[in-house]
Amino acid sequence: MKYRHGSTFEEICMTRHPVITVLAIVALNIIPIYSQVVASEKVQVRPLSVRDHEPISADASAADLEKSGYELRAAKAYFDAQDCYEAAIRKNPDSAELYNKLGITDLMAARLEGARQNFDRAVKLNPRYAEAYNNLGVVEYVQKRYGKATKDYDKAIRFDPNDASYFS
16 A cells, blocks of 8 residues: 555555564564463463372271261362262161262262262161252252152151251
């Protein structure tokens, strides 16, 4: 493109305004570098580790495994918590509480079918286990089975009418 005085834009920049040209070139080269630095500071990228805890001891008691499972679930290490609860269940297979806690772990990890199976096992081991019925109702509700959810919530209330959380 020619301007009134016959010069092109590049000629004007290079001959009449070299300082502006140098600043423009420097600025255009710095902007992509700056944006990469800013982006990398905002996002920490690292692969997720599969295991973040110490291996389970073969001689750990069911209570120790249950405690480790609770701590790992609280830290959102659901697969590790599942390992601990399953190991505790192998040591104490008749514990409705352990199946309920394993079901909660499955529920928090969005493994709904596993959660349902564990809550079912908990209520089979202890047919008056209100918390397991409530949790089973949660699974039913999430899967939009509202009638079944209501029945499970009603059982939870019937077996433990003093727990206000079952009423919500």
